[in-house]
Amino acid sequence: MRAYLCNAFGPLDTHGPGDLPPPVPADDEVVIEVAAAGVNYYDTLIVQGRYQIRPALPFSPGGEFAGTISSIGAAVEGFHIGQRVLAFNSFGGFAEKARARASQVFPLPDAVSFDQAAAALVAYATAWFALHDRGRLRAGETVLVLGAAGGVGLAAVQIARAAGCTVIAAASTPEKLDACRHAGAAIGINYRQEDLKEAVKSATGGRGADVVIDVVGGAYTEAAVRATAWRGRVLVIGFAAGDIPRIPANLLLLKGCELSGVFWDEFLRREPQACHNQVSAILAGIENGSLAPPIHGRYGIEEAGEALKELAERRATGKLLICPKR
Ligand SMILES: NC(=O)c1ccc[n+]([C@@H]2O[C@H](COP(=O)([O-])OP(=O)(O)OC[C@H]3O[C@@H](n4cnc5c(N)ncnc54)[C@H](OP(=O)(O)O)[C@@H]3O)[C@@H](O)[C@H]2O)c1
Incomplete structure (x- = not known):
């Protein structure tokens, strides 16, 4: 599958698109076909080796993503293939498919688009x-x-x-x-x-x-x-x-x-129920129009490096998204 890759920790212009084997879910994980991934400031740090987590190489950055579930680990309950969801996984989202622990996956109401969700989490x-x-x-x-x-x-x-x-x-x-x-x-x-x-x-x-x-x-x-x-x-x-x-x-x-x-x-890891309640309140706010995540721009996987640079250089107003099907 196509993914934006970090093959070695280094400056933003040293990374680029490439191929990775599609992910296979662990027992407690689901795999999501990514429709939109949000770009966050820490994505610019994780590829430089300057974030508290240093994933095994090569890896794709992208900690929040929305899409549909394409496979489910043996121990996961309460989700089904084809379900629209939003997920957090620290990295892996600037790719056609990404894994996430089921405890860090949020069901997505029909009225909330993948773009809005990925911009919000x-x-x-x-x-x-x-x-x-x-x-x-x-x-x-x-x-x-x-x-x-x-x-x-x-x-x-x-x-x-x-x-x-x-x-x-x-x-x-x-x-x-x-x-x-x-x-x-x-x-x-x-x-x-x-x-x-x-x-x-x-x-x-x-x-x-x-x-x-x-x-x-x-x-x-x-x-x-x-x-x-x-x-x-x-x-x-x-x-x-x-x-x-x-x-x-x-x-x-x-x-x-x-x-x-x-x-x-850490709040999500230590207090998952309280965190899920807060995310539900946010998704309800998007549904009723009281919250509206501002989207600054959308990029494909091939141009994800541009999005990281735009954020790092303080040019973004609101959220940048990586949309693999773009
Ligand atoms: N603790 C947590 O759980 C948590 C969760 C999410 C994010 N964060 C952290 O919160 C910070 C903001 O995240 P974000 O996603 O909102 O980032 P963002 O969209 O890039 O916004 C950061 C803002 O900081 C300002 N800024 C000031 N000096 C800057 C500099 N030297 N380089 C870049 N921006 C600078 C910029 O506004 P001006 O140009 O107007 O100054 C920019 O709009 C990051 O440090 C991120 O790691 C922490």
Whole structure:
């Protein structure tokens, strides 16, 4: 079968399309004929050997994919061949077929397209887990989203807005801020040009943000902690800027605020039922139109490297998809 392959860990332009034997499911797995796979920031890291998981070589990246089940492991119950599903498997999805553990497969309602589903799983489930679970979001609160025009960022904007909150989006260009406003943000801050803490304070009448979604890291994290309200919750999700910040603990004391880690893959592994309930709520939100995953572009397997570069170079607004039948 055709797949986008990493034959050796290295820079993004060292990988490309190739052939792999079709996957065979282990007892607890299903194999899915992939209709659409979402591109995530960690796909750009895993092929460089810079992610916490280093798969055996050669492998295809692509951790979230939607399609139909084509074969089922001997111990799997509750799924059938031909069923429309959405799955998470850390890697393997930029290919015509991919394996996933049945516990990490979600039945897909007919009204949700493969593209919408593949664009939603990691980004929306991470943002939902962060805001509603780790962040205990309440209607009427103010949410600051850093990297707000990215995959997780736009999902967080929509989920917070749907929960009745005021969203302040921070991103690096006017075009990205327009996309955030379109997704429901009330206020946009260009954090390349404006002082983040001062801009948030001024937008909130000096009060600060109740909840912060941080997928960027670097110097922005401390500025965001300084821009939180009393009893604020800062949700640490990722470090797209590259640097892992160190935060002075006295800031947390003075503001009575929390810094909480958000690790969605681990949540899925450790608390599968709670995670499945959250994904069901997201799929219901897509069905009823309150959530709408923004799709930035679609690529075939042969051009998957372009999609990875587009993401790594900060050119994407919303999700990129790899569609093998394109
Ligand atoms: N903890 C978890 O469970 C979990 C789950 C999913 C993702 N993540 C992590 O969350 C982060 C964001 O993921 P994503 O899929 O939303 O990525 P994405 O779509 O690429 O968005 C990341 C955003 O970060 C900003 N950014 C700032 N500095 C950057 C840099 N040097 N390079 C690239 N982007 C930069 C960009 O916005 P501006 O240009 O506007 O600054 C970009 O839109 C990643 O670190 C990812 O690994 C963690």
